[in-house]
Amino acid sequence: MAEIIENKSLKKLNSFRIDFTAAKYSNPTSINELIEIYNDSQGLQTLVLGEGSNILFTKNYQGLIIHPRIRGKEIINENSDEIILKAYCGENWDNLVEYCVDMGLGGLENLSLIPGSVGSSPVQNIGAYGVEVKDRILWVEGLRKDETTISKISNTDCKFSYRNSIFKNELKDKFIITAVIFRLDKKPIINSNYRRLSEVYKSKKIQNLKTMRESVIEIRNSKLPDTEEYGNVGSFFKNPVIAEKEFQTLKEHYQDIPSFQSIDGIKIPAAWLIEQAGWKGKRIKNCGTWPDQPLVIVNYGGSTGQEILDFSQKIQHSVSEKFGIYLQKEVNVV
Numbered sequence: 023m024a025e026i027i028e029n030k031s032l033k034k035l036n037s038f039r040i041d042f043t044a045a046k047y048s049n050p051t052s053i054n055e056l057i058e059i060y061n062d063s064q065g066l067q068t069l070v071l072g073e074g075s076n077i078l079f080t081k082n083y084q085g086l087i088i089h090p091r092i093r094g095k096e097i098i099n100e101n102s103d104e105i106i107l108k109a110y111c112g113e114n115w116d117n118l119v120e121y122c123v124d125m126g127l128g129g130l131e132n133l134s135l136i137p138g139s140v141g142s143s144p145v146q147n148i149g150a151y152g153v154e155v156k157d158r159i160l161w162v163e164g165l166r167k168d169e170t171t172i173s174k175i176s177n178t179d180c181k182f183s184y185r186n187s188i189f190k191n192e193l194k195d196k197f198i199i200t201a202v203i204f205r206l207d208k209k210p211i212i213n214s215n216y217r218r219l220s221e222v223y224k225s226k227k228i229q230n231l232k233t234m235r236e237s238v239i240e241i242r243n244s245k246l247p248d249t250e251e252y253g254n255v256g257s258f259f260k261n262p263v264i265a266e267k268e269f270q271t272l273k274e275h276y277q278d279i280p281s282f283q284s285i286d287g288i289k290i291p292a293a294w295l296i297e298q299a300g301w302k303g304k305r306i307k308n309c310g311t312w313p314d315q316p317l318v319i320v321n322y323g324g325s326t327g328q329e330i331l332d333f334s335q336k337i338q339h340s341v342s343e344k345f346g347i348y349l350q351k352e353v354n355v356v
């Protein structure tokens with residue numbers, strides 16, 4: 023049985039570097055340990071923690087934090103075109119991407135350097151540079167609360183959409199993802215459609231998975247803060263998607279408003295809205311927006327989770343007053 027630690031400090035286990043404790047904490051390293059811990063936790067409030075890179079704790083956690091460290095990956099099927107790879111939840115996401123690139127398996131390379139664990143990748147359907155992980159997930163395996171056997175959830179039943187899935191909604195805090203099953207290409211097709219990526223990519227005149235990964239890493243390192251130095255969770259808000267009619271009304275007032283067509287409507291970069299509302303590089307006490315990317319809120323040191331939340335609400339209020347758009351949080355607030 024995995025050990026349960028009481029009053030565990032989680033400062034090093036969240037990328038905002040918020041100083042807080044969990045009343046109980048456990049890091050099972052096998053499925054059996056996880057089942058035991060989960061079954062024993064009936065009646066206790068529980069929360070699953072990956073690498074803490076998309077979570078904001080506003081106070082000490084009074085229940086049990088389960089931090090699964092189940093590692094490993096295995097090829098479960100293959101043919102001349104594809105490999106079906108199962109990766110366990112405790113694997114680091116970027117290590118998995120690097121492994122696939124080294125093996126010449128295509129599909130995940132645009133998602134290089136996204137922090138976090140494999141187990142969290144379906145939760146918000148991680149995405150970057152024109153690719154979303156849902157396009158490569160066949161199914162997800164995990165443990166439902168009150169059950170003792172692992173169940174499978176198909177890609178369709180995961181209800182993936184932009185930075186969203188069933189795991190953020192109906193199954194929030196009711197299902198622990200233990201493994202994710204990916205479909206990867208043996209004959210990869212490079213996807214460099216994303217504007218900034220295509221510029222870097224063309225300038226290198228090389229077309230393979232390795233240089234694609236290098237290009238993505240180069241761009242990410244140039245615009246995002248180093249989490250080791252500046253606590254943050256990447257994008258704090260989602261890019262809002264609005265109706266065409268609403269967009270045309272905004273365009274009458276703001277001719278240079280950037281936009282992208284998406285399947286649900288018109289997507290507006292939240293960073294632009296935040297900048298226009300006067301929040302780019304703005305700082306209140308030890309909390310501020312990153313000067314090069316205002317969508318990123320940074321803990322410059324010593325901020326509490328509540329201070330960061332208050333700061334984010336001020337941004338939401340300003341953007342809503344100026345544009346009539348309410349920014350939704352991408353981060354999971356606890």
Ligand SMILES: Cc1cc2nc3c(=O)[nH]c(=O)nc-3n(C[C@H](O)[C@H](O)[C@H](O)COP(=O)(O)OP(=O)(O)OC[C@H]3O[C@@H](n4cnc5c(N)ncnc54)[C@H](O)[C@@H]3O)c2cc1C
Pocket residue numbers: 037069070071072073074075076077090111136137138139140141142143145146147148149150189197198199200246247249254255256257354
């Ligand atoms: C610098 C930086 C850049 C980023 N860039 C991107 C980006 O480009 N694209 C993007 O999509 N995201 C990005 N993110 C956000 C983050 O990396 C992803 O959301 C990542 O998937 C979070 O993984 P994690 O293991 O740290 O999850 P955590 O923060 O630990 O958890 C996130 C949520 O998932 C739940 N969860 C965690 N593990 C499990 C599990 N096994 N089963 C069920 N639920 C679970 C948690 O309860 C929580 O609600 C960025 C973050 C940072 C700090």
